[in-house]
Amino acid sequence: MPNYAGLVACPTNTSKETSVPLRNRRNRSLCAALVAATAMLLAACSSSGGDPAGPGAPGPDNNAAANVRITTDSFVIGLPMWVAMDQGYFAKQHITVTPETYQTGVDGIKAVIAGQADIAPALDFGMLSALSPGLKVVGAIASPKAGFNQLAARKPITSPSELAGKKIGFVTGTAEENITREYVKNQHLTDVQLIALPGLFELVGALKSGHVDAGFVWADGVAQVKADKNLSVIADDSSVIGTGAQGIYLVAKASWVAEHQDILQRVLTAYRDAINYTIANPGQAAAIDAKAVKAQVSAIEPVVAVEAFSFKFTPNQVAWLEQERTFLASKGTSNATGELKSYFDLRAMEAVEPGSVTAWSS
Secondary structure (H helix, E strand, O other), rough: OOOOOOOOOOOOOOOOOOHHHHHHHHHHHHHHHHHHHHHHHHHHHHHHOOOOOOOOOOOHHHHOOEEEEEOOOOOOHHHHHHHHHHHHHHHHOOEEEEEEEEOHHHHHHHHHHHHOOOEEEEEEHHHHHOOOEEEEEEEEEEEOOOOOOOEEEEOOOOOOOHHOOOOOEEEOOOOOOOOHHHHHHHOOOOOOHHHHHHHHHHHHHHHHHHOEEEEEEHHHHHHHHHOOOOOEEEEEEHHHHOOOOOOEEEEHHHHHHOOHHHHHHHHHHHHHHHHHHHHHHHHHHHHHHHHOOOOOOHHHHHHHHHHEEOOEHHHHHHHHHHHHHHHHHHHHHOOOOOHHHOOOOHHHHHOOOOOEEOOOOO
C-alpha cells in the first residue's frame, strides 16, 4: 500500500485557542478537512486490499473465519475430515467444520442440492448418479483399490471358466451391476443368464438357495458367503477395475464454488494435510475415524488401506468415470449429459497442490 504518512502537515500552535488569529483558525480548519479526506482514502485502500497483485491474488479476507458444512457417512468416507478436525488442520485455515452424517455419499450430495450442506464426499459411481448441471466436483481425495466386490459361487464351482451356462445374479442399477456386466463381457461368458435382484440381501439369499449360481457380493455379503459351507469366493473385480481407476470425490454446488474459491482452497489444504497424515500414520487415522463414527478400530483399519487416500486426479480415473457414465446413460439414470469435464472445477485443488490434477492435461 502507498505510504501516505506526512501527506498532510497542519500548522501547530501551542498557545490557547483564544489567542490564535482568525486566519490561522481558517487554515487549521482547512487542514483538518484534508486530514479527514486522507483518512477516508487510506480506509478505501485498506478495504480493497491495497496495491493490486494480479488476478486472483489473495486479499486480506482470505483468512477470515468461515463455517463449512461437510457430509460424512458412519464408516470411512469422512476419514480425512475427521483427521483434519482432530489434528487442527481446519483450525489452521480458520475453518470451522460442521459434520453432517448421512447414510451414503449420494444422500450427502442430495443434502448439498437441498442447501443442507456445502460439500459432500462420494464414491465415483454414486457421485456420477447424483451429478447434475448445478453441481461441481471440486476435489479427488482417494483412489480405492480394486477387490471390494468379490465373485461368490456355489460349490463345486471353483473357477470363472466354469460359469458357462450358469445363472449370475446382480443388483440392478448399482455399481455392482456395471461390474458384473463388464466381467461377463471380459470373460467372454456369452451363454450365462443374468438374474436381476433388488439388493445385496436378496443376492446373498439367492446364492444360498441356489436360485443363482454366482454373483458379485460386497461388504457384509462377503462375510456371509465365507461363512456358508456351500459357497466360496472365486474371483474379485480387479480384472474389471484398473489400477488407480476408482475415486472418492468432493462435490459442491456450482454457485457456492464460484462464490467461495478462497474458502474452498483452505478446505482442500486441510484435506491434503489430513491425507498426508493418514498415509504416514494409517493406524492413528483409523483410530481417529473409529472414535468419531463410534466403530471398532479393527473394522476401520483394514479399510483405510483399501481406500488408498490420495490428493490427485488422474487420466485413469477419468477413463473409469467415462465407463461408468456410459453404463448409467444406458440405464437412463444419469443427469450429467454434458461433457464430463464441464462438471469439474479443480482450480482450488491444483492451487493447493500443483501437479495434483493430471487428467485432461493434454
